[in-house]
Amino acid sequence: MVAAALSIVETEGVDALSMRRLAADLGVTTTTVYWHVGNREQLIVAVVELHAERQAAVEVIGGTPRERVHSAAVNIWRSTRSHRNVTALASSVGATTLLELPLEVAVLAELDAAGVRGAAARDALQAVLSCIAGFLVTAWRPPEERPEGLRPSDVWGRVDDPRLPRATIRAVSRPADLDRLAERTLRSIVDGLVADAEPERRR
Amino acid sequence: MVAAALSIVETEGVDALSMRRLAADLGVTTTTVYWHVGNREQLIVAVVELHAERQAAVEVIGGTPRERVHSAAVNIWRSTRSHRNVTALASSVGATTLLELPLEVAVLAELDAAGVRGAAARDALQAVLSCIAGFLVTAWRPPEERPEGLRPSDVWGRVDDPRLPRATIRAVSRPADLDRLAERTLRSIVDGLVADAEPERRR
DNA sequence: ACCTGAACACCGTTCAAGT
DNA sequence: ACCTGAACACCGTTCAAGT
Secondary structure, three states: HHHHHHHHHHHHHEEEEHHHHHHOOOOOOHHHHHHHHHHHHHHHHHHHHHHHOOOOOOOOOOOOOOHHHHHHHHHHHHHHHHHHHHHHHHHHOOOOOHHHHHHHHHHHHOOOOOOOOOOHHHHHHHHHHHHHHHHHHHHOOOOOOOOOOOOOOHHHOOOOOOOHHHHHHHHHHOOOOHHHHHHHHHHHHHHHHHHHOOOOOOO | OHHHHHHHHHHHHHHHOOOOHHHHHHHOOOHHHHHOOOOOHHHHHHHHHHHHHHHOOOOOOOOOOHHHHHHHHHHHHHHHHHOOOHHHHHHOOOHHHHHHHHHHHHHHHHHHOOOHHHHHHHHHHHHHHHHHHHHHHHHHHHHHHHOOOOOOHHHOOOOOOOOOHHHHHHHHHHHOHHHHHHHHOHHHHHHHHHHHOOOOOOO
């Protein structure tokens, strides 16, 4: 039942998952679904938990503590990015932490090794997670499927500001390489947050 | 009509805005709404445009180019943060740029003054916007209204990893100061992206 | 040009009833 | 313990029809 729900989400996206649709797929009445999983929110939590169980552990690489923190952060980015639908599902009920708990623990462990603990570690993790969530949101809806006249090229084509050179206007109309940019941005964040701590070798 | 829709969104949130609800508020049939605005997506775009028109210009402060870029970025954060509902609405159809276009232009202008143009400026803006979007997403759903057993204190309370000190576990169970953290994270990003360029005074 | 009624194809959820 | 039928209160959207 939960497995069926997960496969709907993975193949057809979040919107395709409805209690009625799931029931139909299983050749059963909607009420039966309710009997088994409670309600939609509980179903989603169960789906997220199932997906989390199926995820394999990922290795952290890097020689310096800071590199390792960055590596652990990038692991979260890649993992959520390659399971965008499940991430969107988890995000819809505020259960993203449940989705990536081992990877978040890994970030905290590397932060600790880098000398960042307590509230500072909490803030660093939060910043990393927020940044990742943001890149996912922007990567969510590809420019092609935006409403008429709202694609970047349309919007920026109408902008005519004397402060902006043409090269910038032109660049901003075309999509960025989000994968590269996300990893680079995570580096900036990690550098900014781990900067204060004394670098110390580990292992 | 569009004004009525905007006020529903601002006072009751995105989910409260439906074609039928809007029609009822105006004492009119649902079909009438369709005659006037086309469909839901077009209604949303119109609402976002109306809100954008009503926004006042915000001043960029700071002495150095980098400080001014940061200030322009923080302006976007504060503006979207204080109109979360409209931002969520715009985000649901991928129209966030429409919402904050003048503020984005300001960021690009300050980036230009800092010597960042073309694709580099596009990337910097994208990174800033993604980060802001991410903090909004995390700020979206306050911890209290998450599903049973999914509040940070519940999830992290179950974690028992030898690599993590108690202080960190404890800290991570309590909410961060997102406002301060967002502005600080934006500073890291700006520092990372404007670092390469030669600092030059402006005005 | 502007508005309505009725309909279609969907939602989540509940409740009494069946085996 | 497990499943169903029927119902309630919602959605977005369309289409022929009215004034």
